[in-house]
Amino acid sequence: MAIQPNSSFPPVPLHECSIFTRLLSNSTNDPNFVGNFQASAPVYVDAATEIALTRSALKTLALEFAWALTKVESVGGKKAPRLKRGDVLLIFSDNSLAYPVVMFGAFAAGLCCTLVNIAYTAGELAHQYNDSGAKTVLTTPKYFKVVQEMFNNVLGLKWDDWRSKVVIIPDDFGWVTKDGKSGNPVFNEASESLLRLDDMLGIGSISEEEKLNGSETAFMCYSSGTTGKPKGVETTHQNAVAILDMSFYLAALVPGVDSVLAILPFYHIYGAVFLVLFSVYRGIKCVIMPRFDPEQYCMNVEKFNITMAMVVPPVLVVLSRHPAVDKYDLSSLKWVYSGAAPLGAALQAQVYRLLSKRKPGSTIHVIQGYGLTESTGASHLMPLWFDKPKPGSVGVLLGNLQGRLVDPNHDGEDHLAKDVKEGEPGELWMRGPSIMKGYLNNPTANKNSITADGYFKTGDIAIRDEDGFYYIVNRKKELIKYKGFQVAPAELEGVLLTHPDIADVGVIGIEDIEEATELPRAYIVHANPSKVSTDENRQAFSKSVAKWLENKVARHKYLRGGVVLIDEIPKSASGKILHRHLRDLAKREQPSALKSKL
Numbered sequence: 001m002a003i004q005p006n007s008s009f010p011p012v013p014l015h016e017c018s019i020f021t022r023l024l025s026n027s028t029n030d031p032n033f034v035g036n037f038q039a040s041a042p043v044y045v046d047a048a049t050e051i052a053l054t055r056s057a058l059k060t061l062a063l064e065f066a067w068a069l070t071k072v073e074s075v076g077g078k079k080a081p082r083l084k085r086g087d088v089l090l091i092f093s094d095n096s097l098a099y100p101v102v103m104f105g106a107f108a109a110g111l112c113c114t115l116v117n118i119a120y121t122a123g124e125l126a127h128q129y130n131d132s133g134a135k136t137v138l139t140t141p142k143y144f145k146v147v148q149e150m151f152n153n154v155l156g157l158k159w160d161d162w163r164s165k166v167v168i169i170p171d172d173f174g175w176v177t178k179d180g181k182s183g184n185p186v187f188n189e190a191s192e193s194l195l196r197l198d199d200m201l202g203i204g205s206i207s208e209e210e211k212l213n214g215s216e217t218a219f220m221c222y223s224s225g226t227t228g229k230p231k232g233v234e235t236t237h238q239n240a241v242a243i244l245d246m247s248f249y250l251a252a253l254v255p256g257v258d259s260v261l262a263i264l265p266f267y268h269i270y271g272a273v274f275l276v277l278f279s280v281y282r283g284i285k286c287v288i289m290p291r292f293d294p295e296q297y298c299m300n301v302e303k304f305n306i307t308m309a310m311v312v313p314p315v316l317v318v319l320s321r322h323p324a325v326d327k328y329d330l331s332s333l334k335w336v337y338s339g340a341a342p343l344g345a346a347l348q349a350q351v352y353r354l355l356s357k358r359k360p361g362s363t364i365h366v367i368q369g370y371g372l373t374e375s376t377g378a379s380h381l382m383p384l385w386f387d388k389p390k391p392g393s394v395g396v397l398l399g400n401l402q403g404r405l406v407d408p409n410h411d412g413e414d415h416l417a418k419d420v421k422e423g424e425p426g427e428l429w430m431r432g433p434s435i436m437k438g439y440l441n442n443p444t445a446n447k448n449s450i451t452a453d454g455y456f457k458t459g460d461i462a463i464r465d466e467d468g469f470y471y472i473v474n475r476k477k478e479l480i481k482y483k484g485f486q487v488a489p490a491e492l493e494g495v496l497l498t499h500p501d502i503a504d505v506g507v508i509g510i511e512d513i514e515e516a517t518e519l520p521r522a523y524i525v526h527a528n529p530s531k532v533s534t535d536e537n538r539q540a541f542s543k544s545v546a547k548w549l550e551n552k553v554a555r556h557k558y559l560r561g562g563v564v565l566i567d568e569i570p571k572s573a574s575g576k577i578l579h580r581h582l583r584d585l586a587k588r589e590q591p592s593a594l595k596s597k598l
Contacts, residue, residue: 008383008468009399012245014433018212018237020107022244023280024059025209034059037283041256044279045287046097047300051173053097055280058104061175061201065105066209068200069136075203078195079164081136085110085210088220090134091267092116092125092143094290097176098169098197099266100276102138103219107237110210113219114232115267122149124230128222129155131440132232138197140169168196175201214238220440221269221373232440233373235269242433243273243376244281246398250274250381251308251335255283258334260308261300263292263315270340273377274310284308298324305332312340312575316351317497317504321527325354331362338368339378341575342472344494345392370394370472374449374456376434379403380470392494393469401432408461408476414451425473428462429455461488478579480509482556483517489579492559495552496522499545503527504569506577510561510586521561522546523582525569538565 405426
């Protein structure tokens with residue numbers, strides 16, 4: 001067993017405390033500071049209204065919400081949750097100013113949050129509700145109908161049995177501005193009898209947060225469920241505190257000056273850690289958008305003088321071709337971080353060239369990192385002080401982590417696994433303080449994914465170069481094996497995305513029984529569908545793309561499985577391509593379709 005050498009990032013001392021204590025408690029009793037930054041500094045801003053939450057307001061509202069969650073029987077005649085330490089609170093909401101208040105309020109009360117994908121159906125929501133053991137649901141008028149369907153139709157409960165389990169987050173921010181506006185217009189015949197977030201604020205406050213040792217579960221995001229149903233990932237307070245400290249060197253941020261534009265969903269580990277928590281940790285301003293819109297995004301970068309962007313590759317694909325990039329002044333951006341899905345070197349270079357049109361003296365870094373829900377959002381980052389270009393690299397292992405690259409063909413006992421040589425692809429195994437506690441109530445998954453000596457087996461194939469920089473090649477189960485050669489879908493996807501007529505792409509391997517091998521196939525979304533409206537045009541375009549790629553990759557990577565035009569590439573909320581959906585699509589196609597696509 002060969003543990004990878006030390007990282008370029010220094011190890012940091014670890015804190016055994018809650019997220020609330022680490023981020024919002026002062027080392028002094030100075031009332032002008034909250035979490036060692038100015039109490040009056042805005043920490044979250046709603047992009048549309050410019051209404052802001054200061055650090056002081058965040059702490060005050062969180063402590064008030066913690067009181068209402070745990071200390072009272074009813075509010076205004078409506079039954080209150082009356083939760084106890086360790087109970088689970090489910091959040092089903094868009095990004096908004098309320099989201100961090102709810103999260104920090106739960107942390108202060110010693111509760112656990114489970115964060116839910118807003119695209120979920122009632123059935124999917126019911127799985128997470130039941131699996132997580134949630135006691136209370138926080139949602140908005142927009143998503144209440146899904147919650148109602150879950151309780152009524154999926155779980156078969158009567159209204160009187162579940163209405164006290166729901167708290168409504170209002171659409172407006174009267175609870176922030178204190179201007180007396182109603183935070184809950186009637187949106188449903190039953191809505192007047194539901195408890196509201198603004199009902200629960202200002203009626204009391206706990207004097208200080210629950211004191212935790214860090215080992216308690218803080219929140220549970222659910223894995224994407226590429227195999228079987230989604231699994232609850234138990235992220236402890238210490239996991240989260242450790243990753244924040246370990247990621248301190250992410251950028252040379254200046255408290256009160258730098259800012260980040262939040263479009264990543266807060267229910268995803270990437271958004272929860274590096275937008276909701278990291279903004280408070282580093283004393284910077286987080287400008288919140290409920291969703292990504294390229295025009296609004298570029299406008300807000302200029303309007304709020306945004307210096308850091310946290311994005312996923314699909315966002316960069318859109319921005320690389322959208323006229324709004326030239327319409328607005330984006331020169332305030334210093335750092336563009338991409339994560340959650342592979343960013344090809346070619347697309348990375350393309351975005352860099354586009355954003356390099358800047359004011360004299362300004363600089364831009366377009367870089368990517370790597371992490372998983374199970375590693376609390378990050379395990380590898382690009383050190384900004386390293387001056388040697390590393391296009392396509394996700395950076396180096398964070399300082400407090402240990403890693404191995406294990407022979408991807410190993411399928412025996414963990415202790416017999418052998419590490420690959422430097423420069424060769426291997427499955428990434430990691431252990432350290434930011435690795436999850438485990439999958440909730442899933443001993444089988446834990447046994448299969450965590451070794452006896454504590455390494456989490458990521459399932460991702462990586463290469464490590466002589467400088468200690470990692471390159472994610474692909475998922476272990478998604479590598480295409482063409483006549484003994486390994487073909488990484490992510491590599492071909494990255495190259496194909498540089499084609500001017502390709503808006504999106506996903507690559508899989510399809511079985512060729514006669515040749516006893518797999519053939520790479522590309523599913524492509526055309527950038528201008530009207531140009532391929534006929535079968536003749538579609539076939540001509542498919543052939544031209546296959547031919548175009550042959551000038552850019554080795555022979556074993558040719559698209560011998562064909563090029564197929566489709567309307568949309570199936571993806572998870574974080575932007576990961578759902579290759580299994582493409583494989584299912586390939587299985588449904590006629591066997592004769594292969595020849596017509598070659």
